[in-house]
Amino acid sequence: MAGLANTYGRGVMTNHWTDYQFADAWLVIGGNPAENHPIAFKWITKARESRGAKLIVVDPRVSKTASLADIYAPLRPGTDIAFFNGFIKYILDNNLYHEEYVVNYTNASYIINPDFKLEDGVFSGFDGGKYDKATWQYTEEKDPTLEHPNCVFQLLKKHVSRYDLKTVSRICGTPENKLVEVWKAFAETGKPGKAGSILYAMGMTQHTHGAQNVRALAILQLLLGNMGMPGGGVNAQRGEANVQGATDQGMLFHITTGYNPMPSAAAHPTWADYVEKTTPKAGYWTNRPKFVAAMLKAWYGDKATAENDYCFDWLPKLATGDHSHMAIFRDIALGKIKGLFAWGQNLVVCGPSQVQARAGMANLEWLVCMDLFETETAAFWKAPDLDAARIGTEVFLLPAAGPYEKEGTVTNSGRWIQWRYKAVDPPGEAKSDLWIVDRLFKTLRAEYKAKGGAFPDAIINMVWDYGDPPDPNKVAMEMNGFSLETGELLPNFTAIANSDLGAVSSGCWIYSGFYNNVNDPACKRRNREDKSGLAMYHNWSWAWPLNRRIVYNRCSCDPQGRPWDPKRAPVEWDGAQWVLRDVPDFNAKVPPEETATKPFIMLAEGQALLFSIPMADGPFPEHYEPVESPVKNIMSKQQINPCTRFYGPHFEKFAAVGSEEFPYVCTTLRLVEHYQSGGLTRNLPFLVELQPEMFVMISKSLGEKLGIKTYDWVKVSTARGAIECKVGVTPLVKPLEVDGKPVEIVYMPWHWGFMGLSAGAIANDLTPAAGDPNTMIPEYKAFLCNIEKVKAGAPPAPRTRARAIYDL
Ligand SMILES: Nc1nc2c(c(=O)[nH]1)N[C@H]1C(S)=C(S)[C@@H](COP(=O)(O)OP(=O)(O)OC[C@H]3O[C@@H](n4cnc5c(=O)[nH]c(N)nc54)[C@H](O)[C@@H]3O)O[C@H]1N2
Ligand SMILES: Nc1nc2c(c(=O)[nH]1)N[C@H]1C(S)=C(S)[C@@H](COP(=O)(O)OP(=O)(O)OC[C@H]3O[C@@H](n4cnc5c(=O)[nH]c(N)nc54)[C@H](O)[C@@H]3O)O[C@H]1N2
Ligand SMILES: [Mo]
Numbered sequence: 001m002a003g004l005a006n007t008y009g010r011g012v013m014t015n016h017w018t019d020y021q022f023a024d025a026w027l028v029i030g031g032n033p034a035e036n037h038p039i040a041f042k043w044i045t046k047a048r049e050s051r052g053a054k055l056i057v058v059d060p061r062v063s064k065t066a067s068l069a070d071i072y073a074p075l076r077p078g079t080d081i082a083f084f085n086g087f088i089k090y091i092l093d094n095n096l097y098h099e100e101y102v103v104n105y106t107n108a109s110y111i112i113n114p115d116f117k118l119e120d121g122v123f124s125g126f127d128g129g130k131y132d133k134a135t136w137q138y139t140e141e142k143d144p145t146l147e148h149p150n151c152v153f154q155l156l157k158k159h160v161s162r163y164d165l166k167t168v169s170r171i172c173g174t175p176e177n178k179l180v181e182v183w184k185a186f187a188e189t190g191k192p193g194k195a196g197s198i199l200y201a202m203g204m205t206q207h208t209h210g211a212q213n214v215r216a217l218a219i220l221q222l223l224l225g226n227m228g229m230p231g232g233g234v235n236a237q238r239g240e241a242n243v244q245g246a247t248d249q250g251m252l253f254h255i256t257t258g259y260n261p262m263p264s265a266a267a268h269p270t271w272a273d274y275v276e277k278t279t280p281k282a283g284y285w286t287n288r289p290k291f292v293a294a295m296l297k298a299w300y301g302d303k304a305t306a307e308n309d310y311c312f313d314w315l316p317k318l319a320t321g322d323h324s325h326m327a328i329f330r331d332i333a334l335g336k337i338k339g340l341f342a343w344g345q346n347l348v349v350c351g352p353s354q355v356q357a358r359a360g361m362a363n364l365e366w367l368v369c370m371d372l373f374e375t376e377t378a379a380f381w382k383a384p385d386l387d388a389a390r391i392g393t394e395v396f397l398l399p400a401a402g403p404y405e406k407e408g409t410v411t412n413s414g415r416w417i418q419w420r421y422k423a424v425d426p427p428g429e430a431k432s433d434l435w436i437v438d439r440l441f442k443t444l445r446a447e448y449k450a451k452g453g454a455f456p457d458a459i460i461n462m463v464w465d466y467g468d469p470p471d472p473n474k475v476a477m478e479m480n481g482f483s484l485e486t487g488e489l490l491p492n493f494t495a496i497a498n499s500d501l502g503a504v505s506s507g508c509w510i511y512s513g514f515y516n517n518v519n520d521p522a523c524k525r526r527n528r529e530d531k532s533g534l535a536m537y538h539n540w541s542w543a544w545p546l547n548r549r550i551v552y553n554r555c556s557c558d559p560q561g562r563p564w565d566p567k568r569a570p571v572e573w574d575g576a577q578w579v580l581r582d583v584p585d586f587n588a589k590v591p592p593e594e595t596a597t598k599p600f601i602m603l604a605e606g607q608a609l610l611f612s613i614p615m616a617d618g619p620f621p622e623h624y625e626p627v628e629s630p631v632k633n634i635m636s637k638q639q640i641n642p643c644t645r646f647y648g649p650h651f652e653k654f655a656a657v658g659s660e661e662f663p664y665v666c667t668t669l670r671l672v673e674h675y676q677s678g679g680l681t682r683n684l685p686f687l688v689e690l691q692p693e694m695f696v697m698i699s700k701s702l703g704e705k706l707g708i709k710t711y712d713w714v715k716v717s718t719a720r721g722a723i724e725c726k727v728g729v730t731p732l733v734k735p736l737e738v739d740g741k742p743v744e745i746v747y748m749p750w751h752w753g754f755m756g757l758s759a760g761a762i763a764n765d766l767t768p769a770a771g772d773p774n775t776m777i778p779e780y781k782a783f784l785c786n787i788e789k790v791k792a793g794a795p796p797a798p799r800t801r802a803r804a805i806y807d808l
Contacts, residue, residue, distance in 0.1 A: 013236055013238075013415065014232075014550065014551050015232065016413075016415070016536075016549055018535040019233070019535065019550065020231075022568055025054040025055075025186055026053070027217075028057045028200075029199075029203065029204065030058075030059070030213070030781075031065070031204070032065045034063070035063065035064045041065070054071065055071075056070065056185055057069040058074075060075060071182055074178075075172040075173060076736050076745070078665075078782030080203075082163060082635070084213070084216035084219075084621065085622075086160070087183050088223065089160040091187055097190060101225035102225070102610075107610055110139075111143060111150050113137050113138075116136055116150075117135070130773075131617070131618070152611040162635065171635070189226060190223065195230065195232040198233070200217060201236065203781055205772075207626060208624070208640060208644045209624055209772065210774075211615065213621070221233065228551070229564065229565070235413070242409075248510060248544065250508075254321075254323075256292070258509040261278050262316075263312070263318065265319055271312035275288075280604040282605075282606070291493075291496060291509040295506065296312065299311070299462055301505070305502075310502055314457055326351075326651070332360045333357070337364070338366070340361075340364055343368075343433070344371065345377070346676070346679040349377075349752075352768060352780060353764070355721035356653070357769075359386070365392070365393065368395075369396065370433065371397065372683075373755075373756070375677070381393065382754065384754060398436055399430040401431060402426065404420075404424060405424055405425060406422055407421050408472040408475075409476060409523055417543070435469055438468075441462075445462075476514075477518075480506065481495075484505060492516070513547070514542045522541070532549075533581060536570075547583050549582050549583070551585055553570045554586040554595055556570050557572055559597070615774060617641055622635070624638060624642075627640050627770040628784040629665075630663065630665060630784065631743075645772070645776055646771075647771070653720045662718060662784035664743075666747075666785040668763050668764075670750075671691055673690045674691055674749065682759075684757075685757060693725070694748075697730050698730075698746055699730070699735055699744060700729055701734075701742075701744070702735070708729060711727070711793040712726070713726060713727075713791045714726075714789055714790055717785060718767075718784065718785045724790055727787075733747055750763035
């Protein structure tokens with residue numbers, strides 16, 4: 001993303017939920033907030049009612065959000081890059097971009113190596129499945145007139161020139177007039193004094209080019225000058241209640257706490273290598289070694305010294321570049337992994353290519369599940385397609401407390417860290433996850449102490465002093481960090497940046513300050529007062545970084561510090577000083593000239609990336625078809641993203657391009673009544689009653705063609721597996737005309753499995769295990785299937801089995 005991924009981590013909101021009310025328009029693409037983020041959606045409703053702001057929705061089907069839109073356009077799953085590149089061309093052709101913003105705040109003026117090119121869908125430097133980026137580099141020069149043929153702006157213009165209206169419509173299946181209607185309406189927000197917000201979620205990311213989808217929308221927002229503006233931004237509507245907190249705390253395999261890269265065995269065998277290779281030459285990340293050393297001080301305390309490189313050698317190192325979900329399941333299938341912890345994850349329902357993944361799980365010697373219920377994962381050996389008698393896996397199910405049965409922090413997509421208090425005690429023997437991990441750690445440490453082992457130091461010497469039972473406040477304080485001299489909590493992360501290397505302790509630098517006062521921890525604040533006038537509520541919880549509510553807010557003003565829109569000004573220069581309504585994302589102690597071309601402090605460039613060198617698969621987004629597609633790529637001979645990740649012999653099962661056996665496009669999605677794998681919600685009688693059965697949705701035309709009616713039972717099959725479920729024939733889904741031929745699209749929720757009060761087919765028995773090269777996310781949102789009628793069916797019984805249980 002333009003600065004986003006590299007700066008603030010993977011998929012956060014640049015703005016925040018209550019900020020939605022300040023937009024003049026929202027472009028919702030690849031998300032369905034009316035269904036999946038309904039409370040956030042109320043801010044959209046509010047602004048529409050009070051100011052007539054416009055809701056624009058682009059989604060393959062008429063989703064709940066689309067049904068409320070001012071403008072709706074359909075598009076074929078997996079073709080969003082063509083849509084965006086066409087949109088960018090429209091903006092450039094019609095001079096609708098915000099020129100002063102683009103020149104000053106992006107890398108538009110940078111001149112790129114003359115050998116950089118795109119040839120037949122592949123960028124220069126492609127070699128052996130990945131890119132050598134030598135030709136993608138900046139030269140020493142810049143051209144602020146943006147006219148040099150090799151400046152980023154002209155290269156972008158040339159890149160998108162191939163995406164004319166007709167071509168985009170042929171690829172996406174979106175009618176030409178609809179494309180123009182959407183583009184025109186949202187481009188209005190490019191005028192100074194207007195702001196437009198892009199809301200996206202999984203419809204954008206779950207593709208083999210998912211990261212480039214997000215890059216495309218970041219480029220768009222930069223051209224329109226919408227980044228840094230209240231009511232603007234790129235807003236990833238995240239999922240799991242605390243997925244933001246989890247990624248902040250290093251739960252992804254390739255990053256440790258606070259978005260520092262996980263060291264790699266090959267590239268960073270020593271601290272010196274790590275420091276040299278991961279520290280940029282300019283921007284705030286020049287402080288990276290201090291942030292990582294502070295984390296090591298939190299983990300190893302007095303043991304971590306300058307002499308022993310702060311115990312860097314004790315950190316685990318990545319053995320390969322990919323330890324993602326699919327890589328783990330490849331290795332389980334190959335018998336390389338013997339034991340697995342499934343901690344609050346229902347893997348058998350959520351992962352792709354489940355028929356193959358589940359079969360592989362039989363290789364596990366042991367499996368430990370921490371969950372509220374016996375999920376499909378804990379009971380994988382009961383799967384109808386597995387022979388329990390031949391599975392020797394020893395399964396442990398540790399009962400876990402639910403979210404409201406324990407206390408601790410939850411971080412929302414707007415980066416607000418909030419304390420959640422315990423509402424009720426967990427039932428029976430269920431324990432909080434912190435209790436379980438504490439007990440597990442202490443037991444392991446005792447084992448290592450008693451028996452030694454291959455590498456005991458990293459465990460024996462770890463600081464682990466949260467009490468018994470462990471106190472989440474103590475964990476929070478360790479994350480906040482403290483002075484090693486006084487023991488006082490750090491006020492914020494500038495205390496790390498301004499200290500010597502290794503002089504302070506902080507488990508997660510971006511969280512320093514969130515708990516900085518023991519008597520009134522910032523994350524526990526519940527003060528509704530809003531002094532900003534922009535619904536920022538600085539005394540309600542605490543937002544990382546530094547309680548800043550809108551990141552990149554220097555960009556809300558022109559280079560001289562005058563707000564683009566005086567009514568929506570988080571910061572402004574009054575001629576003598578900065579007037580601050582939000583925490584500044586720049587040095588506000590100096591006059592505006594000094595930050596005029598450096599508003600993106602986390603990037604070495606100081607300017608946002610229209611041209612992004614860090615991306616694995618190209619500095620500009622280029623259209624490729626999904627791995628399974630009904631059509632050839634009409635943009636180039638390169639059918640799919642050339643850097644697509646595949647996962648070995650068990651998982652390379654794909655339908656051919658234009659397959660006759662699997663002629664329909666299929667995508668998976670969510671329903672408001674269920675949550676994810678249904679591990680929770682299919683065990684709650686009232687939700688099961690509201691949404692009792694697994695189903696697929698097809699168009700009236702496909703229903704007519706196949707003689708299928710609503711409530712019939714159908715078989716849906718792909719190159720990987722087949723499921724049976726009921727069907728809904730609905731006018732909300734329609735075929736799209738793609739390159740002159742009609743393409744039918746089949747939609748299914750993925751909330752079901754064989755356990756719980758409501759059992760049903762697993763959608764992921766059908767999905768492909770192919771991944772995006774930047775994120776390794778699976779392509780859940782676009783693949784090929786066939787559908788056949790099995791038998792006639794009937795509506796669900798008015799009083800379901802669940803209801804009967806509830807009545808007891
Ligand atoms: N009730 C409820 N709320 C939830 C969840 C839940 O399971 N239930 N899950 C939570 C989680 S973890 C997440 S990540 C979020 C996910 O939130 P969303 O991303 O909003 O969820 P989805 O329904 O998977 O997908 C959104 C939309 O993408 C569309 N779509 C499919 N393919 C494409 C495509 O190629 N391009 C475009 N533009 N659109 C496409 C679908 O038609 C669908 O309407 O929701 C969170 N909120
Ligand atoms: N086909 C398809 N597949 C998808 C997606 C898609 O759009 N399409 N979306 C993907 C996305 S975005 C996501 S986030 C994943 C989600 O996949 P999962 O993480 O597997 O989904 P959940 O159902 O949220 O699983 C969480 C499990 O944790 C348990 N649980 C809940 N609270 C707690 C707790 O406090 N402690 C413990 N220990 N357990 C708890 C629940 O009972 C549940 O069984 O699925 C992915 N899979
Ligand atoms: Mo998610």
